[in-house]
Amino acid sequence: MWMSPDEFFAMGGYALYVWSSFGVCALILLIEPLAVRARCKSIVKRLKKEILADQLDKEGSK
Amino acid sequence: MNALLGIIHRDLLLVMRRKSEVLTALFFFVIVTSLFPLGIGADGALLRKIAPGVIWVAALLSTLLGLQRIFSADYADGTLEQMVLSPQSFVLLVAGKIVAHWLVCGLPLVILAPIIGIQFDMDAGSLKVLILALLLGTPVLSLIGSIGAALTLGVRGGSVLMSLIVLPLYIPVLIFGAGAVYANTVGLDISGHFSLLGALLILALAFVPWVSAVAVKIAIE
Amino acid sequence: MSQKNTLSNKRFMNWFRLSSPMTFYPVAGKLIPFFWVLAFLFGVAGLWVSFFVAPIDAVQGQGYRIIFIHVPTSWMSMFIYLVMAGWAGLGLVFNTRLSSMMAQALAPIGAWMAFMSLWTGAFWGKPMWGAWWVWDARLTSELILLFLYLGFIALQASIDNPRRADKAGAVLVLVGVVNVPIIYFSVKWWNTLHQGASISMTKAPAMAQTMLWGMLLMALALWMYSIAVALMRVQAIILERESHADWVRQLGEVKS
Numbered sequence: 001m002w003m004s005p006d007e008f009f010a011m012g013g014y015a016l017y018v019w020s021s022f023g024v025c026a027l028i029l030l031i032e033p034l035a036v037r038a039r040c041k042s043i044v045k046r047l048k049k050e051i052l053a054d055q056l057d058k059e060g061s062k
Numbered sequence: 063m064n065a066l067l068g069i070i071h072r073d074l075l076l077v078m079r080r081k082s083e084v085l086t087a088l089f090f091f092v093i094v095t096s097l098f099p100l101g102i103g104a105d106g107a108l109l110r111k112i113a114p115g116v117i118w119v120a121a122l123l124s125t126l127l128g129l130q131r132i133f134s135a136d137y138a139d140g141t142l143e144q145m146v147l148s149p150q151s152f153v154l155l156v157a158g159k160i161v162a163h164w165l166v167c168g169l170p171l172v173i174l175a176p177i178i179g180i181q182f183d184m185d186a187g188s189l190k191v192l193i194l195a196l197l198l199g200t201p202v203l204s205l206i207g208s209i210g211a212a213l214t215l216g217v218r219g220g221s222v223l224m225s226l227i228v229l230p231l232y233i234p235v236l237i238f239g240a241g242a243v244y245a246n247t248v249g250l251d252i253s254g255h256f257s258l259l260g261a262l263l264i265l266a267l268a269f270v271p272w273v274s275a276v277a278v279k280i281a282i283e
Numbered sequence: 284m285s286q287k288n289t290l291s292n293k294r295f296m297n298w299f300r301l302s303s304p305m306t307f308y309p310v311a312g313k314l315i316p317f318f319w320v321l322a323f324l325f326g327v328a329g330l331w332v333s334f335f336v337a338p339i340d341a342v343q344g345q346g347y348r349i350i351f352i353h354v355p356t357s358w359m360s361m362f363i364y365l366v367m368a369g370w371a372g373l374g375l376v377f378n379t380r381l382s383s384m385m386a387q388a389l390a391p392i393g394a395w396m397a398f399m400s401l402w403t404g405a406f407w408g409k410p411m412w413g414a415w416w417v418w419d420a421r422l423t424s425e426l427i428l429l430f431l432y433l434g435f436i437a438l439q440a441s442i443d444n445p446r447r448a449d450k451a452g453a454v455l456v457l458v459g460v461v462n463v464p465i466i467y468f469s470v471k472w473w474n475t476l477h478q479g480a481s482i483s484m485t486k487a488p489a490m491a492q493t494m495l496w497g498m499l500l501m502a503l504a505l506w507m508y509s510i511a512v513a514l515m516r517v518q519a520i521i522l523e524r525e526s527h528a529d530w531v532r533q534l535g536e537v538k539s
Binding site (some may be wrong): 078093209213214217218219220223226227229230231233234237238241244245250258262273276281283 | 286427430431433434438441442446447450451454458459462465466468469470472473476481
Binding site for chain 3 (some may be wrong): 008043044050
C-alpha cells in the first residue's frame with residue numbers, strides 16, 4: 001500500500017505524531033529490560049565482593 | 063459502644079490539650095482558599111464559578127494535614143500497640159479514632175466553608191448545597207485518609223507519601239461533591255450526586271475501619 | 284526414592300514448590316527467553332498489520348495508526364494492575380514472599396504502560412482534536428491509574444522492612460482495585476456533566492476487522508513482553524532479598 005519508503009516515513013503528514021508515539025514507546029520497551037539487566041549485574045557484582053571479603057576474612061583469621 | 067464513646071472522648075481530650083495541631087489545619091484551609099483569588103484575579107464571575115472546586119480541593123488538602131495526627135502520636139508512645147492488644151475490638155477503636163478526627167477536622171470545615179463561599183460570592187442556594195455535600199463528603203475523606211495514615215505509620219517522608227497515596231482515592235468524592243454544587247448552579251438535578259455521595263459514605267463506613275485496622279496491625283508488627 | 288518416583292512426585296507437587304524463591308529463580312531464568320521470542324513474534328506480526336495491512340482511514344488518514352500502540356498499552360496498564368492486585372492479595376493471604384515479589388516486579392511495567400498510553404494519547408489527540416491533553420474520561424482515568432501505580436511503588440520504596448512493605452503494598456493495591464471502577468465511573472460522570480468543555484476520544488475510527496487484529500496482536504506482544512520483564516525483575520528482587528541465603532551464594536554466576 002505504500003508507494004515508496006518516503007511515503008511510509010511521511011505517514012500522510014502525521015509523521016511527527018506517529019513516529020513520536022511509536023518511537024518513545026520503542027525506547028521505553030528497550031530501556032526497561034536493559035535497566036533490569038543492569039540491576040541484576042550490579043547485585044551479582046556486590047555478592048561476589050561480599051564472598052571475596054568473607055573468604056579473605058576466613059584466611060586472615062586462620 | 064462504651065469503648066467507641068470512650069476512645070472518641072479520649073482523642074477529643076488529647077486534641078483539646080494540643081489545639082494548635084488542629085487549628086493549623088483549619089488555618090491552612092482558609093489560607094489556601096484565599097490564595098486562589100490572589101493568583102487568578104478578583105473577577106467575581108470567575109471566582110463564583112471556581113468556588114466549589116477550590117473549596118473542595120482545599121478541604122481535601124486540609125483533611126490530609128489533619129490526618130497525620132490520627133495514629134502517629136499513639137504509635138510513637140506505644141499506646142497504639144496497647145489498643146491492638148486490648149480486649150476491645152480494634153476495628154471499633156479505629157472507627158472511634160476516625161470519628162474523633164472528623165469531629166475535629168471535618169466538621170469545622172463544614173462550618174467554615176460557607177464563610178469562604180461568601181468570600182467567593184456564592185449565592186445562598188449554592189452555599190446550602192455546598193454545606194450538605196461537605197457534610198456527607200468529609201467523613202468519607204476522614205475514612206479513606208485513615209487507610210493512608212495507617213499504611214505510612216513511622217515511615218520516613220510519611221506525610222507526603224500519604225498524600226500521594228490518598229489523593230487519587232479522594233477523586234470520586236471530589237467529583238461528586240464539587241459536581242453537586244456546580245450542577246445546582248446550572249440548574250441540573252443534584253439528587254444523583256447526593257445519592258452517590260451517600261453510597262460512598264455507607265461503603266466507606268462499612269469497610270474502611272476494618273481495612274485501616276488491618277493496615278495498622280501491619281505497621282505495628 | 285527411585286528416579287521414577289521423584290519425577291512423578293515432582294509433577295504433582297510442582298506448584299507449591301514453585302512458591303519458594305529458591306526453586307522459582309532457575310525456572311524464571313528458563314522461561315524468560317521463551318517469552319521474549321513470543322513477544323518478538325507477536326510484535327512483528329502486530330506491526331506488520333498496523334503498518335502494512337490496515338487501510339488508511341477516511342477521517343484521520345494515516346494518523347490513526349497510533350491506535351495500534353495506544354489501545355494495547357491502555358489495556359495492558361489496566362490488566363497488569365489487576366494481575367498485580369492478584370499476586371499481592373495471594374501474598375497477603377497465604378503469606379508467600381514470592382507472590383509479593385511478583386507484584387513488586389509488575390508495578391514499574393504497569394506504570395510505564397500507563398505512561399505510554401498517556402503519551403500516545405496526547406500525540407493522537409493533538410492532530411485529531413487539536414489539543415495535547417483533553418480531559419476525556421478515559422485519559423483522565425488513565426492518569427489516575429498512573430498515580431495509583433506511583434503510590435504503590437513509592438510506598439514499597441519507603442518502607443525498609445520488606446515483609447511490612449509487601450503487606451502494606453498489598454493493602455494499598457487491593458484498596459486501589461476496588462476504587463478503580465469507582466474512579467472510572469466518577470470520571471465518566473464528571474466528563475458528561477462538563478461535556479461542553481471537553482471532547483470525547485471515543486470518536487475513534489470505525490473498527491475494521493484488520494484494525495482489531497492489529498490491536499490484538501500488539502496487545503499480545505505487550506503481554507509477552509510484560510511477562511518477560513516481570514520475570515527478569517523478579518529475579519533481581521529475589522537476589523536482593525535473599526542475598527543472605529546459601530543457595531544464592533552457590534549460584535553459577537556468583538561463584539565464578
